[in-house]
Amino acid sequence: MHIIPTIIAALAGFAAVSASPFRRTTGTVEGDIATIQSDVISLDSKIKSFSGSLLDALSFLTAYESLSSAITTTTADINASTAFSSSESAVLADQIGGLTNDIIVTLGDAVAKVFFESYVLLRCG
Numbered sequence: 001m002h003i004i005p006t007i008i009a010a011l012a013g014f015a016a017v018s019a020s021p022f023r024r025t026t027g028t029v030e031g032d033i034a035t036i037q038s039d040v041i042s043l044d045s046k047i048k049s050f051s052g053s054l055l056d057a058l059s060f061l062t063a064y065e066s067l068s069s070a071i072t073t074t075t076a077d078i079n080a081s082t083a084f085s086s087s088e089s090a091v092l093a094d095q096i097g098g099l100t101n102d103i104i105v106t107l108g109d110a111v112a113k114v115f116f117e118s119y120v121l122l123r124c125g
């Protein structure tokens with residue numbers, strides 16, 4: 001299952017980017033981050049319930065595409081935003097803190113799933 005390492009790389013990459021200081025923001029960006037957070041939670045649920053079936057794979061890929069698209073939208077909106085105030089910055093920092101926690105949980109679940117699948121492969125061939 002190569003998709004799980006891809007997701008781990010994408011989430012880890014976003015976590016690294018979001019850990020850097022913000023240059024700009026708008027209310028739009030707050031909405032974008034809320035969308036990413038809800039997509040991460042949805043992806044986490046797909047990872048946890050993934051059974052290896054085609055139906056699960058499609059549902060998982062749909063959740064991944066949605067998250068990927070939300071990250072692209074957020075990046076574009078941040079790029080297009082004007083300078084942000086310190087109060088906007090504080091709101092975003094709180095939001096990013098919550099998102100980071102969700103990403104860490106999702107990464108943990110993805111890694112656990114990879115280990116579980118590897119264990120099953122080793123034991124059952």
Ligand SMILES: *[C@@H]1O[C@H](CO)[C@@H](O)[C@H](O)[C@H]1NC(C)=O
Pocket residue numbers: 072073075076079
């Ligand atoms: C945002 O800006 C960076 C730096 O200029 C650029 O590399 C990136 O492609 C831009 N991303 C989007 C989605 O506009």
